Every structure is written in structure tokens, then in C-alpha cells.
Amino acid sequence: MPKSLISIHDFSKEEILHILDIAADFEKNPNQPILQGKVIATLFFEPSTRTRLSFETASNRLGARIIGFSDAGNTSVSKGESLKDTIKMVSNYVDLIVIRHPLEGSSRYASEVASVPVINAGDGANQHPSQTLLDLYTIRQTQGRLDNINIDMVGDLKYGRTVHSLLQALSLFDAPQFTFTAPEELSMPNEYKEFLKERGIPYHETTELSYGLNQADILYMTRVQQERFSDPMEYEKVKNCYSLTASMLDEAKPNMKILHPLPRITEIAQDVDDTPFAYYFKQAKNGMFVRMAIISYLLGYR
């Protein structure tokens, strides 16, 4: 079975650092057509424009060609074709498959039936490892290190897969310190707190956005989605509590950077964009370099 990237656990710490180093090289020279003559499939069984464009741009900058679909609606999936058959067929045609699917575990299964490497671009609420790698890349870029990072995670910590994977990835490095800022309904699940306890990694929980803000190296904001709340009044209350404005950042550490997997709605006010702390757009750009690195690594080119 060729090497795939399905879960952040599939890569060792050394491989993660290797990917980040390749990505840094692509950032210096973004156009390196080392994959000329290769074909990459982007199979998006649910729409995700941001992730798809990032993978497709990464492929284009490497000189590869792209086939695929952005929505399963007009494919043979709507005729009842099994995931196995779709993957078997596509892996006859291409050198690498990028898959996004609403069902959890679908990407792992795809990697087991495919004859080519598979990259998981999101399987339901489970994993989205290229997001985790681009988060790590951005943290290293802004702080110059991955050890000893103080990170304040804010928003939907219950369902947010990006914060869960990032928490696990940062625990591979020395002395991370976590603050979890969330409304009670969306607090960090016990299994992740147990995970940290077992490793002796400290964390604090709070419902106040101001708590932990001034100690943080990284403020990792996530979107609080209305559909997670049974009571619409509760949502309105929470939405306003977790809205970051520029005036709240007066006492922040000078090296502090704000990250967000995007799209943001109301959780970061527009006036934050002009502060030196805003880094989420650069973070999104980094995603392209990291995806170039993942693709060329899995195809054995770097």
C-alpha cells in the first residue's frame, strides 16, 4: 500500500518536521514544476471551496494536472456507485488522490482500496491533517519554534476537529501550555483532557475570552456555529462573548499571533485585521505551501 496521509497520527514527529522544511522551501520558490506529467484527482464528495482551491493551486504550482469533481451530485455516486468502485476507477487514472467526504473514516477506507497515495482533505468531523500541518507550519513561522508554545484555543472546542488534531500534534513537542476558552456547551471533550493529563501537559479551562489572552503566544480562534445550539438565545449570548476586537489586544505579548482556520464570521472583528497580531490570511496562504510539500513527499519527490 503506498504511503498516504489520512490522520495526523500517520506521520511521525520527524516526518512532520520534514514536511514543514519542504514547505518552507516551497514558500521561497513557489513554482517548482517537479510533478510535470503527473495527474492528481481532487474528489470532493461535499463542497469545500477553500480546501479544494488550495490543493488544486498547490498541484498546479508543482506542474501536475488535475481531474475531479467539487460535489458528488453529478457523479455516478448519485447513481448508487460504492465508494470502493469510485476509488478503484479513479486510481487507475491518476498518480494521487485528494479526497473530501462527509462520512468519517471514508478517507482511511479509500486509502486501503486505492493503488495510489491518498490525502484526506476532511472526513466529516474526524480528521483534516493538512490543516494541522499548516497550523504547525504557521506556529513555527511566527514563533521560531514548536517547543514551549503557550496556546489559547477559543470557540467550539467540542466539535472542532482542527483544535483536537492540533492539540495532539503539539503534544509531540516539549512543554506546550494550553488554555481552553469555550462556552460550557462547547467545552473541550474529556478524552482530550485525559490525553493531556496522561502526558503531564498543563491546561486551563475558562469561559472568559480575556483569560489567558495576555500569556498566549498563539490565539487559535474557531467559529461557533449556530446549529450546535439547541437554544437560539444561548447562541446569541455566546456569539457576542467570543467576539475578539482590537481593543482587547492592548496587553497581548508582542509576539502573539491570531490564527483561525477560516471562514470567520463574527468571532474576529474586522478592526483586528489591521493589528500586527492578525495572521489568519497568511496562515491560509501557508496552506498552499504545506499541501505542495505533502503531495511531493507522498509521491517520493522530496
Added chain:
Amino acid sequence: MEQKGKELKVSAIENGTVLDHIPADQLFKVINILDLQHSPHPITFGTNLDSKMLGKKAIIKISGKFFKDEELNRVALVAPSANVNIIRNYEVVEKRKIAIPEIIEGIAKCSNPKCVTNHQKIKTIFTVITHNGATKLHCHYCEKETPIENVEVNSML
């Protein structure tokens, strides 16, 4: 069946396997897991028998059949209290508790409704993890954990 005093006993077998201390309400799941409905061997079942340990227990005797360890260990999923007795020439030659396997393939159902194994024809694979005395199954596909007591057994084997 023979009557001994007022107790109902299940008759002894010459050679084969006896599964004892099965919780009474799990009998049919055990039958399912061992695929006994398709077995050609003579089989005796008893259920709702009094048990000091379980309240009501069930017992299965299969004549002339010796299972592989991995077949029997799958029973642990629904009846972790069960005992295995190997009978040769009317003698119990081996008696042991069944052991929970490290990997469970194909018989347990993932409790996550959004797991791909509940939507496509895929054989489930779970890693058994024990943590603070609780046993959980970790799904190889969706990476979610299900406490062993909540595990449903797949009817289609």
C-alpha cells in the same frame, strides 16, 4: 435432558465444547457470533438457568466441535463472563475464561452513525483498549471509541 432431583441439567457430551456462564439475555448473540445456526453439529442450549454469579445464565454445548481461540474470544464482546470447557471422552480437559482479543474484525458495529462502515459494505476493524478499568473499542476508520457494553453485534456475518 435428565431430571436430577428438582434441578434441570443439560446432558453431558462425549467430545466437544461447552460454553458456560453466558448472561441469559446474551445467548442469541453468542449463537450469532459463533454462527451456530449454520452448524451441522448436535447442539444443546439451556437458558434462564439459575446462577449465583449472573442471576440467570445460559449454557451452550456443541458436540464434536472444537473452536479456534480467535473464534471463541469474539464471544467476549457480548459475554465477557463466559467460560469455555473443552470436553474429551466426557472429561473436562481444559477450562478457561475467554479473553478479549486485541483486534476485533467484522462482528462489532461502530456506534458512530456517521462512520463510513455504517453506510458502505466495509468489514469493521476495532482495536480493544482498556483504560482505567473500562474497555473500549477504537474504530480503525472513524477513530471514535465505543464502550464495550454499548457495542452492537453485526447481524450479517
